[in-house]
Amino acid sequence: MSSWDMVERQPGAARRRAGVLRRSPPGSLEQSVLEVLWDGDGWLTPGQVHERLATGRALGYTTVMTVLVRLWRKGLVKREKTGRAFSYRPTSSREESVAERMGAILAAAADRPAALGRLIERLDDAERAQLRRLLGGRGPT
Numbered sequence: 001m002s003s004w005d006m007v008e009r010q011p012g013a014a015r016r017r018a019g020v021l022r023r024s025p026p027g028s029l030e031q032s033v034l035e036v037l038w039d040g041d042g043w044l045t046p047g048q049v050h051e052r053l054a055t056g057r058a059l060g061y062t063t064v065m066t067v068l069v070r071l072w073r074k075g076l077v078k079r080e081k082t083g084r085a086f087s088y089r090p091t092s093s094r095e096e097s098v099a100e101r102m103g104a105i106l107a108a109a110a111d112r113p114a115a116l117g118r119l120i121e122r123l124d125d126a127e128r129a130q131l132r133r134l135l136g137g138r139g140p141t
Contacts, residue, residue, distance in 0.1 A: 033067050034076065038094045043080055043087035 036052045037044060044052075050064040068088050071077040076097075079086040092100070109115035123131065 029063075029067055030071055030076075033064065033071065034090060034097070035094075037077060037088060037090045040089075043082065043089045045082065045085055045087050049088070 032053060033049055036049050040048070040052070046061065046065045046068055049068065050059070050061050053059060053064065068077065068079070068086075072079050072088070076091060077088045078091050079088050090097075106112060106115055106119075120128065120131070
C-alpha cells in the first residue's frame with residue numbers, strides 16, 4: 001500500500017469542494033498548530049506538535065489532538081495512520097494559506113479596488129517592484 005493510500009480522507013470533502021460547506025478560518029490556537037506543522041519536516045504526531053508549541057500557557061495533549069482533528073475536518077491538514085496514532089501535515093503551504101486569507105479579506109471589501117489600492121500603498125519600494133515583476137507580461141484574464 002502506498003503512503004497516498006494510507007492518507008485518510010476528510011469527511012465531507014466532496015461536499016466542501018462543491019461549496020456546500022465553507023472552510024472557516026483558523027482560530028488563534030489552530031493558527032499556532034498550523035505554524036508548528038509548517039515549520040516541521042514532514043508528518044508530525046500530536047505529541048510532537050504538543051512539544052513544539054510555545055503558546056505561553058499550559059496546554060494539554062488532548063487539546064492539541066482536538067485542534068488537529070478540527071483542522072483535519074476543515075481540510076487544512078491531512079492525516080496518516082502511523083502505528084496506533086495519526087500523524088498530520090498541512091494541505092497547503094504557509095504562503096498559499098496567507099494568499100487565500102488575503103483573497104477572502106479582499107473579497108469582503110465593499111470597494112475592492114480601493115482596498116487593493118490601500119494595500120499597495122502600504123508596500124515598501126522593494127515589495128512594489130516585486131509585485132510589478134510578478135504582474136509583468138500578464139494581461140487581463
